[in-house]
Amino acid sequence: MQTFDLQSEINPPQVLEQIQCYPRQELSPTALNQLRYFEAKSLFTMQDYEAAEQIVLECLQYAISQRNYYILVHGSILQGLCYRSLNLTIRERPCFELALEYALQSDSIELVVSARSFYLSYLNRIHAYHQALEEEKTIADLLQRIPHSHISITAMRLISSLYMDLAKPDKVVQYLCQALLYAKDLDIPSYQLTIINNLASAYIKITDFAKAEELLKSGLDVAQTLDLQSQIVLMLFNLGNLMIAKAQYPQAIEYFDSCLEKITLFEVNSPQLLLDIYSNYSLCHWSLRDGTQALVFMDKAIEISQAGKLMDIEMLLELNKTNILIGVGDFKSAKEILNRIIKYYKKTKQIPLLLSAYKTLTSLYKTQNDFRRGLETYQIIEQITDTYIATIQSKQAEADTDKLSIRDIFFPESYHTAGRHNTQALSYGFIGKSKAHAKVLNSALLAAQHHNTTVLITGESGTGKEVIAQIIHNNSTRRNFALVPVNVPSLTTTLIESELFGHTKGAFTGAYTKNIGYFLQSDKGSIFLDEITEMPYELQSKLLRVIETSKVSAIGSSQEMCFDSRIISATNQNIQELIKAKKFRLDLYHRLNTIEIFIPPLRDRTDDIEPLIRHFVDFYAETLNKTKPFLDNSFLDTMTIYSFPGNVRELKNIIERMYILSTSPRWDAKLLCQINPLNFGTTVSTNQEHEEDIILKALIKAKGKQKDAAVLLNISEPTLHRRIVKYNLQQHTRKGS
Numbered sequence: 101m102q103t104f105d106l107q108s109e110i111n112p113p114q115v116l117e118q119i120q121c122y123p124r125q126e127l128s129p130t131a132l133n134q135l136r137y138f139e140a141k142s143l144f145t146m147q148d149y150e151a152a153e154q155i156v157l158e159c160l161q162y163a164i165s166q167r168n169y170y171i172l173v174h175g176s177i178l179q180g181l182c183y184r185s186l187n188l189t190i191r192e193r194p195c196f197e198l199a200l201e202y203a204l205q206s207d208s209i210e211l212v213v214s215a216r217s218f219y220l221s222y223l224n225r226i227h228a229y230h231q232a233l234e235e236e237k238t239i240a241d242l243l244q245r246i247p248h249s250h251i252s253i254t255a256m257r258l259i260s261s262l263y264m265d266l267a268k269p270d271k272v273v274q275y276l277c278q279a280l281l282y283a284k285d286l287d288i289p290s291y292q293l294t295i296i297n298n299l300a301s302a303y304i305k306i307t308d309f310a311k312a313e314e315l316l317k318s319g320l321d322v323a324q325t326l327d328l329q330s331q332i333v334l335m336l337f338n339l340g341n342l343m344i345a346k347a348q349y350p351q352a353i354e355y356f357d358s359c360l361e362k363i364t365l366f367e368v369n370s371p372q373l374l375l376d377i378y379s380n381y382s383l384c385h386w387s388l389r390d391g392t393q394a395l396v397f398m399d400k401a402i403e404i405s406q407a408g409k410l411m412d413i414e415m416l417l418e419l420n421k422t423n424i425l426i427g428v429g430d431f432k433s434a435k436e437i438l439n440r441i442i443k444y445y446k447k448t449k450q451i452p453l454l455l456s457a458y459k460t461l462t463s464l465y466k467t468q469n470d471f472r473r474g475l476e477t478y479q480i481i482e483q484i485t486d487t488y489i490a491t492i493q494s495k496q497a498e499a500d501t502d503k504l505s506i507r508d509i510f511f512p513e514s515y516h517t518a519g520r521h522n523t524q525a526l527s528y529g530f531i532g533k534s535k536a537h538a539k540v541l542n543s544a545l546l547a548a549q550h551h552n553t554t555v556l557i558t559g560e561s562g563t564g565k566e567v568i569a570q571i572i573h574n575n576s577t578r579r580n581f582a583l584v585p586v587n588v589p590s591l592t593t594t595l596i597e598s599e600l601f602g603h604t605k606g607a608f609t610g611a612y613t614k615n616i617g618y619f620l621q622s623d624k625g626s627i628f629l630d631e632i633t634e635m636p637y638e639l640q641s642k643l644l645r646v647i648e649t650s651k652v653s654a655i656g657s658s659q660e661m662c663f664d665s666r667i668i669s670a671t672n673q674n675i676q677e678l679i680k681a682k683k684f685r686l687d688l689y690h691r692l693n694t695i696e697i698f699i700p701p702l703r704d705r706t707d708d709i710e711p712l713i714r715h716f717v718d719f720y721a722e723t724l725n726k727t728k729p730f731l732d733n734s735f736l737d738t739m740t741i742y743s744f745p746g747n748v749r750e751l752k753n754i755i756e757r758m759y760i761l762s763t764s765p766r767w768d769a770k771l772l773c774q775i776n777p778l779n780f781g782t783t784v785s786t787n788q789e790h791e792e793d794i795i796l797k798a799l800i801k802a803k804g805k806q807k808d809a810a811v812l813l814n815i816s817e818p819t820l821h822r823r824i825v826k827y828n829l830q831q832h833t834r835k836g837s
Contacts, residue, residue: 105138105174106250110290112142133162137171141178144185147370153182169206173199177218184225187410196222210251213242217255224262230545232262248282253291256282260298264305267577272302293319293331297338304345312342329366333359337373340380349384356381375404379417382424391428398424412450415441419457426464434464455481485553486694530567531715532708536700544568547695548575554647556632556692557670559699562749565670566630568697573626578666581625586618589634597639598655601646607656619652622665632669632692633678640685647691667692702744702751707816709740712748716755724759733822734769740819742780754779792827795820804834 107115119135119142127135140155156178163171180195196219203215216239223232236259243252256279263271276299283291296319303312316339323331336359343352356377363374378401386394398421405414418437425434438461445454458481465474530541547555548571555572557565566585573583591599598607602617618627629635635643646652647667651660669692678684702709713736721728744750754776758767761775773780795809802808810820824830 105141106288108138108141109145109250110288112145115139115142129162130166130168133159133166133168134171137175137178140175144178144182147185149182149185153179153186156182169202169208169211172202173206173211173215176202177214180218180222192222192225209242210246210249213239213246213255214251216242217251217258220262221258224258224265229262229266230542236262248285250286250288250291253279253282253286253288253295257295257298260302264302267305269302269305272305273299276302289322289326290328290331293323293328293335297331297334300338300342304342307345309342309346313339316342329362333362333370333373336362337377340377344380344383347387349387352384353381356384371404371408375401375413378404379420382420386424386427391424394424395421395428411444412448415444415453419453419460422460422464426460426467431464431468435461438464451484455484458484530564530571531712532705533711534705534707536705537708540568540697540699541571543695543697544571545575547697548572550695551576551578551666553666554692554694555666555668556675556689556696557668557699558675558696559670559672560701560747561672562747563699563701564748565672565699566628568699569626569628569668569670572668573628573666576626576666578625582622583626583628584618584622584665585628585630588629588631596636597642600643601652602654602661604654604656607654615654617652617654619646619663619665620661623663624665626666626668629667629669631671631673633671633673633675633684637683637685640688644685644688644691647688702747706740707819709744709751710736710816710819712751713739713755716752720756720759726759727765729758729762729764730766732766732768733826735767735772736819737822737826738769738772738780750779792823792829795823795827796829796832799824799829799832804832806833 115138119139122135124132124135136155137159140152140159143149143155144152156175159171160175160179163175176195176199180192180199183189183191183195196215199215200219203211206212216235220232220235220239223229223235239255239259243255246252256275260272260275260279263269263275276295280292280295280299283295296315300312300315300319303309303315316335320332320335320339323335336355340352340355340359343349343355360374360377363370363377378397381397382394382401385391385397398417402414402417402421405411405417419441422434422437422441425431425437438457441457442454442461445451445457458477462474462477462481465471465477530537530544532538532541547553555569557568559565569585570583573579586600588596598615598617600618602615602620605612605614621627649660650664651662653660675684675689679686679689702712713731717728717731720726739751739754746753754772758772758775762771764771798809799806802811806820806824807817810817824833
């Protein structure tokens, strides 16, 4: 079956021909339905999406009655891909989620890999990168448990696409090299050539042009030897892209000419490829300062997008066209097109592209020396940016959190890559598994995508504000430059301005050398102003000006120096109360909190306590070179019900203290209280009595269903089960009754 499935991608006309030769009257209904699925997939490969969607829908209807999981999984995936190709994006997600459900019911790891891989691809498409990365971890583990097949190769290619979008070409190369080995082992030349094309694109990204060219030329030789015309076309196209990356535009045009010649000669039906070729032609001619030819080819690309009713692509091409029109001085046409584009992006609420259109309009006004309108347009950009980021930050975080909880319900624990304890890799160093944890982490990853946006992190002391600042910096385009942490309260009142903005030699007594200050040290990177509310009120106005102008003036100098840094600040105080008390400037607050991330205290996210415990147990075992102890349930329960006024920092100190002051191979509640009497002591029993009452009420409210009670209590089912046994509450559960 998998062979037929593979051939539907490689040589669909041959598959359709073979299907027609089968004596259908001799086939069982199940076998006939499978053939219909391969027919649908072949039609999809040949870009007849409507026919493919109709056939696969019929296949799924029959497969449901037969519980044919292979067709149910792959058919649902194919249906989702059809909807994507038909621009019916709203129907995509249910198809991929349904494929996942069927795969998990099938007990087939290969089907699970297929379903999860395409679900990852969907998450990547909607920019849900945090969820996609979690899927990648699981898929990577499952790939080690199945034989090499085209399913493995497809999974690796989809994962590599994720890392390509995340600008991590080293991971792209890693996965594609492995996929290429699998394809060679299975002797699938067409797959090898496809992977070579993708791998070459990755090498282009990391500017290893020599390796990319070597791969593409060797791939072109193989494709010509095997007479695989579609692969020849793709190799020529990518060689053209390589020449563009090398700024060798005449050579790029030659490759695109050869590519277009092959498409015409062999009647290759690929509107998207033609569109890309014409778009690249336009780029080459524009780079060679031939605006007339650049417009001719851009118009051809736009015509193809219009014929295919690809409005989003058409608008992108039109946006590129306006830049050419501005360059050749046709301001009137450029402005007319920009007004149409702005209207479209407002209607479709595609804010990033709307901002790009406004920026192009600003450039147009600047070229015309119409600075008043240019300034007005720039102010519109700032207003849209502030509103967009503030809105999308909370919505995206909530949405991602909900998706994560759904994933935890549908995917068994055994499918998680690193088991229940290895949370660090999935959490970027911010450990936990609660909804609150996911919301904070997703907010940080979202903020990281906007490399100029100011971020204000709030929360009690010890919750991990600096960790979140590091996550934002390390996942942004600024990660290759410095993150400069500044503990504002530690700066003396007399020297704080000098430390932040710098001073010249001899500017004041003791200034024996020049100091450039923290802001210039963070140029191209990020600056983290911890406990920003401790900054003297009289200095806040200067900080505001520095943020607004991106310039600093050192003490003793009249010259202003430019810097380009993202400003991340944090506070453990109620900033609104400080504003009311005239201790913190309202205008500075608005400048600092384009995105505000609140980290809840540990007592409000008790599901994070056990993962944190296990993380720090592992950490100190390695750091102190000690054997990891066995953690008794009483130890975990006592830690979980503790309020942790010092939050994560306090938890970390408790674990370190346990290692230093105890040699016991087993940690239980008694040992915990003996070593940490100031943290626990007599309060434990009181907390336990209070907890027993809360659990009893939750069980009553959930009518004895432990799963529902765990949701109400925001703790895991195993933790709840231990507490039920501990407090002898079994009679209040459905099992007990």
